[in-house]
Amino acid sequence: MAAVAPTPARVVSPGFLSRLEAWPTVASFIVLVGGWELLGRSLNQPFFPPLSSVLNELAINQAEIMAALGTSLTNLVLGFIVSVVFGVGLGLLMGAFRKLDAALDIYINALLTAPSLVFAPIFFAIWGLERWSIVAVIFMYSTWIMVVNTVTAVHTVPPEMLEMGRAFNAPRIKTWTRIVLPSATPLIMAGIRLATGRAVKGMLNGEMFIAIVGLGKLVKDGSGRFDASLVLAILVVIIVVAFIALWVVGWVDARLTRWLPKTSR
Amino acid sequence: MIEIKGVSKAFPGRKGSEPVQALKDVDLIVRDNEFLTVLGPSGCGKTTLLRVIAGLVPHDTGEVLVDGKPVTGPGPERAMVFQSFALMPWDNVLTNVAFGLEMQGVDKKTRELKALELIEMVGLGGFEKRLPGELSGGMQQRVGLARALAVSPKVLLMDEPFGALDEQTRRLLQEELLRIWEATRTTVVFITHSMEEAVLLGDRVVLMRPRPGRIDQILDIPMARPRSTHLDSVESSGEFTAMVGLLWSNLRAMHSDVRRARQAGQAAATKP
Ligand SMILES: Nc1ncnc2c1ncn2[C@@H]1O[C@H](COP(=O)(O)OP(=O)(O)O)[C@@H](O)[C@H]1O
Ligand SMILES: [Mg+2]
Numbered sequence: 001m002a003a004v005a006p007t008p009a010r011v012v013s014p015g016f017l018s019r020l021e022a023w024p025t026v027a028s029f030i031v032l033v034g035g036w037e038l039l040g041r042s043l044n045q046p047f048f049p050p051l052s053s054v055l056n057e058l059a060i061n062q063a064e065i066m067a068a069l070g071t072s073l074t075n076l077v078l079g080f081i082v083s084v085v086f087g088v089g090l091g092l093l094m095g096a097f098r099k100l101d102a103a104l105d106i107y108i109n110a111l112l113t114a115p116s117l118v119f120a121p122i123f124f125a126i127w128g129l130e131r132w133s134i135v136a137v138i139f140m141y142s143t144w145i146m147v148v149n150t151v152t153a154v155h156t157v158p159p160e161m162l163e164m165g166r167a168f169n170a171p172r173i174k175t176w177t178r179i180v181l182p183s184a185t186p187l188i189m190a191g192i193r194l195a196t197g198r199a200v201k202g203m204l205n206g207e208m209f210i211a212i213v214g215l216g217k218l219v220k221d222g223s224g225r226f227d228a229s230l231v232l233a234i235l236v237v238i239i240v241v242a243f244i245a246l247w248v249v250g251w252v253d254a255r256l257t258r259w260l261p262k263t264s265r
Numbered sequence: 266m267i268e269i270k271g272v273s274k275a276f277p278g279r280k281g282s283e284p285v286q287a288l289k290d291v292d293l294i295v296r297d298n299e300f301l302t303v304l305g306p307s308g309c310g311k312t313t314l315l316r317v318i319a320g321l322v323p324h325d326t327g328e329v330l331v332d333g334k335p336v337t338g339p340g341p342e343r344a345m346v347f348q349s350f351a352l353m354p355w356d357n358v359l360t361n362v363a364f365g366l367e368m369q370g371v372d373k374k375t376r377e378l379k380a381l382e383l384i385e386m387v388g389l390g391g392f393e394k395r396l397p398g399e400l401s402g403g404m405q406q407r408v409g410l411a412r413a414l415a416v417s418p419k420v421l422l423m424d425e426p427f428g429a430l431d432e433q434t435r436r437l438l439q440e441e442l443l444r445i446w447e448a449t450r451t452t453v454v455f456i457t458h459s460m461e462e463a464v465l466l467g468d469r470v471v472l473m474r475p476r477p478g479r480i481d482q483i484l485d486i487p488m489a490r491p492r493s494t495h496l497d498s499v500e501s502s503g504e505f506t507a508m509v510g511l512l513w514s515n516l517r518a519m520h521s522d523v524r525r526a527r528q529a530g531q532a533a534a535t536k537p
Binding site: 160161163164165166167168169170171174178179182183259260261 | 319321339340341344345347349351353354355356364365367368369396398416
């Protein structure tokens with residue numbers, strides 16, 4: 001007796017679907033851009049320039065902004081990589097060893113809620129104006145949420161999956177590579193997504209308040225001169241950076257969790 | 266042969282409450298090549314009994330022997346089929362079916378050949394590259410069955426394997442399982458809460474009762490084999506109806522005993 005194939009879901013061209021789903025985003029974007037331009041022009045105040053003059057500012061300072069962007073992105077990537085490795089690593093260890101979890105849990109939660117910038121003087125004392133001060137700030141901003149998510153991810157592996165592994169005599173290492181890690185991946189990736197936004201914030205704060213470099217320096221300079229156009233121009237750049245970073249993480253996430261049913265993505 | 270002698274198992278109760286006696290003084294022998302079904306109301310320790318045989322939980326007293334050797338943990342001669350299927354959603358059918366062999370360190374080529382053979386046997390030929398999420402419940406449990414059979418176990422342990430399936434799918438899988446079993450005659454311990462299923466599939470039915478979980482009685486099912494070729498006439502036979510009727514009268518008596526015991530308990534508790 002042969003099994004019957006489940007009826008395939010009605011096929012909708014993905015291009016059409018995404019265009020259909022994207023319309024609220026497109027509409028809100030148009031309203032925002034148009035609103036900004038109109039409001040800026042009608043207010044005619046130096047503190048709220050219209051979008052066109054912000055973009056103009058961006059073009060004028062292009063070389064300076066690109067150089068700053070290079071510095072900032074290097075900081076961001078370095079800080080983020082260190083955070084992911086440490087955050088997910090520590091989370092996995094805490095997930096594996098209950099005692100370690102019990103010992104560290106409250107401190108991780110304290111660090112998660114503490115305003116990360118309070119550690120700035122310490123980093124400044126250690127590294128001064130070096131890049132590592134900023135990397136450390138990014139680390140403080142983005143690591144702890146990944147630890148917390150990873151621990152939860154390991155603890156919420158369905159018990160019946162672990163029992164299945166035991167029933168088939170899975171060695172400990174195989175239990176981890178074949179059951180725990182794949183099962184924990186969606187939640188770990190969700191933590192990494194959250195950490196991405198925090199890392200961008202950490203980068204900017206580090207650059208504005210500790211070692212004054214990169215985009216943070218430009219924001220600080222701009223606000224010192226009450227140059228709203230420059231500050232908003234940098235803001236636009238930072239938003240674009242954050243979007244690209246999130247897109248990259250989302251891309252990796254989608255590759256790793258292809259097996260998830262579409263509705264729970 | 267599986268010998269279960271004087272096995273008891275208690276679980277610690279929730280905070281403050283008494284421990285739960287999931288199994289008390291269970292004696293049971295599962296013969297080689299027999300299809301044994303275990304029936305009883307929920308909470309009577311069926312799953313615990315199966316997990317003890319599987320070596321997934323330690324028992325407090327007594328002994329469990331498989332071919333004379335005491336069970337100290339899971340072993341390759343026993344394979345389990347789960348009610349919730351417990352398939353790995355990130356792996357395709359082929360990898361899922363090969364999982365047991367993979368854990369035994371069998372090389373990829375050999376285990377995939379074996380897995381393909383089993384996929385064919387459970388009627389899933391052509392579906393080996395699909396993910397579990399793309400399959401219906403019935404097809405998923407076929408994968409679960411193939412995964413268990415792939416390790417060539419001496420004993421197949423099945424915990425309400427068709428309990429999560431709809432009526433029609435369940436019928437098809439019962440037929441399929443009987444067909445496979447009648448061809449292979451692997452020893453099976455099959456847990457169910459369906460009287461009809463217990464009679465249809467089993468050589469013997471173990472009837473369990475709750476609080477504490479223990480064996481009430483063991484009944485022989487005298488119906489001839491093979492049954493898979495004419496399930497409908499088996500089900501309409503007088504023997505079948507009589508067996509189900511007998512099981513039902515026992516279960517009903519068990520329920521009224523439980524109710525009486527509970528009322529007696531309440532009466533005692535409300536006395537000043
Ligand atoms: N891991 C466990 N911890 C605590 N109590 C348990 C556990 N497993 C089973 N029990 C209890 O043991 C009793 C028998 O359970 P179980 O074997 O699952 O019964 P059945 O499968 O017949 O429904 C129930 O009262 C259940 O609550
Ligand atoms: Mg059960």
